[in-house]
Amino acid sequence: MQISKLLEQRFRQAFQQAGADANPQIQPAVRPEFGDYQANGVMAAAKALRLPPRTLAQSIVQVLDLRDIAARVEIAGPGFINVTLDDIWLADQLTTALRHPHLGVEPVRQPQTIVVDYSSPNLAKEMHVGHLRSTIIGDAVVRVLEFLGHRVIRQNHVGDWGTQFGMLIAQIDHLSTAGESQLTLALEDLEGFYRSAKQRFDSDPTFADTARAYVVKLQQGEAHCLARWQQFIDISMSHCERVCERLGVTLRRVDVKAESAYNADLPWVIADLREQGLLRESDGAQCVFLDEFTGKDGTPLPVIVQKSDGGYLYATTDLAALRHRGRELDANRVLYFVDARQSLHLKQVFAVARRAGYVPETCSLEHLPFGTMMGEDGKPFKTRAGGTVKLMDLLDEAEQRAYAEVADKNPDLSESELRTIARSVGVAAVKYADLSKNRINDYIFSWNQMLALEGNTAPYLLYAYARINSIFRKGALGDAHFTGQIALGHPAERNLGLALTRFSEVVESVAADGYPNQLCGYLYELSGVFMRFYEACPVLKADEPTRSSRLLLCRHTAAVLHRGLDLLGIAAIEQM
Numbered sequence: 001m002q003i004s005k006l007l008e009q010r011f012r013q014a015f016q017q018a019g020a021d022a023n024p025q026i027q028p029a030v031r032p033e034f035g036d037y038q039a040n041g042v043m044a045a046a047k048a049l050r051l052p053p054r055t056l057a058q059s060i061v062q063v064l065d066l067r068d069i070a071a072r073v074e075i076a077g078p079g080f081i082n083v084t085l086d087d088i089w090l091a092d093q094l095t096t097a098l099r100h101p102h103l104g105v106e107p108v109r110q111p112q113t114i115v116v117d118y119s120s121p122n123l124a125k126e127m128h129v130g131h132l133r134s135t136i137i138g139d140a141v142v143r144v145l146e147f148l149g150h151r152v153i154r155q156n157h158v159g160d161w162g163t164q165f166g167m168l169i170a171q172i173d174h175l176s177t178a179g180e181s182q183l184t185l186a187l188e189d190l191e192g193f194y195r196s197a198k199q200r201f202d203s204d205p206t207f208a209d210t211a212r213a214y215v216v217k218l219q220q221g222e223a224h225c226l227a228r229w230q231q232f233i234d235i236s237m238s239h240c241e242r243v244c245e246r247l248g249v250t251l252r253r254v255d256v257k258a259e260s261a262y263n264a265d266l267p268w269v270i271a272d273l274r275e276q277g278l279l280r281e282s283d284g285a286q287c288v289f290l291d292e293f294t295g296k297d298g299t300p301l302p303v304i305v306q307k308s309d310g311g312y313l314y315a316t317t318d319l320a321a322l323r324h325r326g327r328e329l330d331a332n333r334v335l336y337f338v339d340a341r342q343s344l345h346l347k348q349v350f351a352v353a354r355r356a357g358y359v360p361e362t363c364s365l366e367h368l369p370f371g372t373m374m375g376e377d378g379k380p381f382k383t384r385a386g387g388t389v390k391l392m393d394l395l396d397e398a399e400q401r402a403y404a405e406v407a408d409k410n411p412d413l414s415e416s417e418l419r420t421i422a423r424s425v426g427v428a429a430v431k432y433a434d435l436s437k438n439r440i441n442d443y444i445f446s447w448n449q450m451l452a453l454e455g456n457t458a459p460y461l462l463y464a465y466a467r468i469n470s471i472f473r474k475g476a477l478g479d480a481h482f483t484g485q486i487a488l489g490h491p492a493e494r495n496l497g498l499a500l501t502r503f504s505e506v507v508e509s510v511a512a513d514g515y516p517n518q519l520c521g522y523l524y525e526l527s528g529v530f531m532r533f534y535e536a537c538p539v540l541k542a543d544e545p546t547r548s549s550r551l552l553l554c555r556h557t558a559a560v561l562h563r564g565l566d567l568l569g570i571a572a573i574e575q576m
Contacts, residue, residue, distance in 0.1 A: 002504050003093070004028075004037065007083065010066055011039050018059040020045035028502070035072065035082035036498060042079040053079025087494065091486045094497050098486070098556045103563060105504040107149035112332035115153045115325045116142050119244075119251055120338075122159035123236035123258075124168060124194050127243045128388045129381050133370045136431050136569060137439050138337035139249045140516040141368075143567045148511055153329055154255035157321060158240070160233055161259040164194070166215035169228045170207060171197035219263065233258075243391050247427060248569045262320035266312045269319050270305060276356060284308030288352050293344075303348045318349045319358065326359030333364040335514065340369035340440065368514040371442035373434070381445050397447075398426035405451055405459075406576070421576060425451075425459055428570045432458035435568055436520035456524040458570060461561065464527035466576040467534075468558040475540045475551075482555050484548040492536040496553055499529045503560050507567070516568060523564045530557045 004026050011024035025041035042060065046053040057079040064081075066073060072084040097104030118138025121131045145152050171193070200207045218225040237253060244251045270286060273279045278288050280302075287302035294300055305316045325331045336346060350365040359365065375381045383389050403422035406413070413421070433450035436457075437443040453459050475481070488494040506522040509515075539550045562572045 002508070003085070003501055004505055006069070007037055007039075007066075010064065010069070011041075011060070011081075014060045014064040015041070015045065017063040018056060020049060020056060020060070022048065029082065034076065034080070035074065035084040037083045037085075039081040039083070042081060046079060057081055085498075087488045090494070090497055090501070091488050094486045094500060094556060095552070097501070098552060098559065102147070103503060103556075103559055104501070105147070105507050111149045111151055113151045113153065113330055114145055114333045114335065115155055115329055115331040116145075116335045116337070117155045117157050117321075118142070118335075118337040119240075119249070120157040120159070121240060122164070123233060123240070124159070124164040127240060127391045129373055129391065129394060130388070132391060132394075132430075133373065133434055133439070134337045134339070135244070135249055135251070136247060136434060137368075137370060137514075137516060138335075139251065140435055140519075140568050141335070141337070141510065141514050142250065143569060144507055144510045144516075144519075147507065147567060150511075153331070154251055155321075155325070156251050156256045156258075158237075158256055158258045160229075160236075161218075161263065161317075163211070163215055164198075165218060165229055165232070166211040166213070167197040167201045168194065168232055169214045169218070169225055170211040171200065172228050172232070174200075174207075246392070246395055247431065248571060250569075257321070257324075259317050262317050262324070265320040265323070266316050269316055269323070273305065273352075273356060278352070278356060279305075288355075290348070290351050290355065292351060293348055301348070303352050315345070315349055315352075318346075319353055319356070322349065322353040322365075323358035326353070326363055331359070331363055333366065334359070336365075336367045337514075338367060338369065340371060343367060343369055366514075368439070370439040374442050374444050376444055376446055378444070394430060395427060398430045398451075399423055400426075401447055401451055402426035402429060402459075409453075410576075417575075421573060424571055424573050425462060425576070428458035428462060428565075431570055432461070432520065432568065435516045436524075438517050439515060456520065459576075461523055461527055461565065462570075462573055463576050464530060465558060465561045465565070465572045466574060468530070468554050468561075469574045471539055471554055477551065481548075482551055484545055484552065486552045486556075487545070487549045489546070490537050492533040493550070493553060496529050496533040496557065499526050500553075500556055500560060503564070510567075519564055519568060523561060526557065526560060526564075530554075 008024055008026045011026060015022055015024055020042075022045035023041050024039045025044075027038055027040060029035050029038050039060075042057045043053045046056040049056065054075060057075045061073055061075060061081060064073060066083065069086060069089055070083050071086040072082075074082045074084075076082050093104070116138055119131060119135040121127050127135075142152050142154060197211075201211055202208075214225055218229055237256065240251075241253060243249075270279070273288060274286075279286050280289055281287070282302055282304075285302075285304050285308050286306035287304050289300045289302055291300070293303075303315055304313055305319065306312055322334070325334050338346060346367045350367075353359050353365070354361070373381045381389055399422050402425040403418060406421050406425060407418050410418070410421075429450040433445070434443070449455070450457055451459060453463055471477075486497065488497050502522065506519055510519050533553070537550055539547065539554060541547075542550055565572045
């Protein structure tokens with residue numbers, strides 16, 4: 001059990017015995033002189049009871065049972081209660097956690113079915129930097145949820161329907177007429193192909209009319225258009241799969257639930273909303289008006305679900321998707337990792353879905369927004385020519401830059417070793433630079449910062465992990481050498497042990513709130529605490545039983561770093 005949860009249980013019992021039915025507010029101590037944990041709920045409870053806070057704190061401490069856990073319990077300031085854990089008890093917790101299959105992180109008692117909507121690129125283009133944040137933040141949270149034992153259903157809601165595909169089918173037919181049909185089978189530059197179709201659409205009215213006609217035929221299921229569409233989807237999805245594989249993202253083809261998958265449900269959605277009396281016509285369009293959504297002037301804002309020409313919108317498809325997720329997938333939570341600019345759209349769709357009964361009241365619908373990747377000029381990240389940066393190009397450059405950095409610092413490594421390390425470090429640097437930032441904020445993309453060996457970066461964490469493994473290589477240590485019990489005789493050992501016990505708290509926080517930067521911050525802090533331990537406490541040269549205890553602390557740290565990086569979707573490397 002987490003230490004904070006155990007303390008909360010004991011404190012809550014003591015609060016109740018002292019006549020206060022309140023949250024103890026257990027938190028890690030902010031400064032070492034305040035112990036290891038603090039109970040900060042006394043002031044609020046005392047105010048409700050109209051008692052002096054220290055009087056209530058004294059009553060709580062008198063009945064608090066921490067005999068097997070704490071070395072000291074002290075009242076500080078106006079009524080804070082500080083707890084210093086017992087060294088022997090803390091060491092036992094560490095030894096037990098190291099031998100636990102999940103390093104002391106217990107699986108949830110009541111697993112949920114959690115649908116996670118993430119990545120979701122438009123298949124008319126190559127994946128670019130605009131798809132990075134949804135893809136890797138969503139995947140990190142998915143990994144954490146599965147680690148805790150939840151049933152996670154990935155949903156890659158790719159855009160594979162609409163006008164752009166009419167343009168592409170018209171372009172393919174044009175090239176086929178010109179004798180270039182093999183382009184549809186060997187196409188690599190999806191972006192260039194789409195761009196040429198878009199240019200013709202904008203400049204050639206005849207081509208534009210043809211493209212629009214193809215959209216109608218596609219929606220009606222015309223065989224020729226469906227066959228062309230399927231060719232393009234296969235090419236696009238193959239590209240997306242290569243990007244996900246290189247990024248180390250767990251999305252697969254079976255996780256795709258595209259816009260087109262809901263096409264047959266859209267007329268049903270309209271008919272059902274009408275039957276429930278939720279539809280109103282406005283300027284020829286079919287809309288849902290809800291009281292909670294109004295403009296600045298108080299005018300009701302419509303949720304348009306069908307255009308005046310009979311066409312459907314994103315809201316219609318999203319409602320069909322929510323119905324599928326709520327009724328057929330039996331989701332307890334549905335998480336949407338979608339750009340912050342879609343906040344109003346998703347709030348409206350969630351509200352309509354609940355009003356229509358497409359998801360049960362017990363199902364949590366959560367939009368987990370994220371900001372934009374910015375260049376060092378403070379503008380959205382672009383190529384030097386001003387174009388959109390493709391993800392594959394970004395990863396290529398990251399690998400090249402990582403190769404140069406690693407080769408400069410490790411000239412004795414072979415070419416094969418350099419390439420292997422550069423591939424891992426390059427991808428890790430790009431992902432970690434994003435994941436380590438609070439997702440709701442925009443962030444500045446900086447090559448120098450993300451590849452630095454100092455600071456909160458992937459190279460720093462990978463180096464910390466590799467350094468621990470170098471201790472094991474130097475000592476020629478196998479499993480048989482990691483025996484005995486952990487002891488915490490030195491302050492640096494105790495600080496490291498205390499940091500290691502917080503792993504489960506951080507993992508559960510990421511699962512609850514969807515902020516992977518919390519895990520990044522924890523791993524960075526743990527690495528720093530380990531480095532200070534390593535400088536203060538000899539390991540291989542220490543006498544027994546101190547040597548074995550410190551080796552166990554090293555192994556525990558390496559295991560937490562390895563697992564933590566894996567939950568972020570980053571592969572640890574043994575040598576760097």
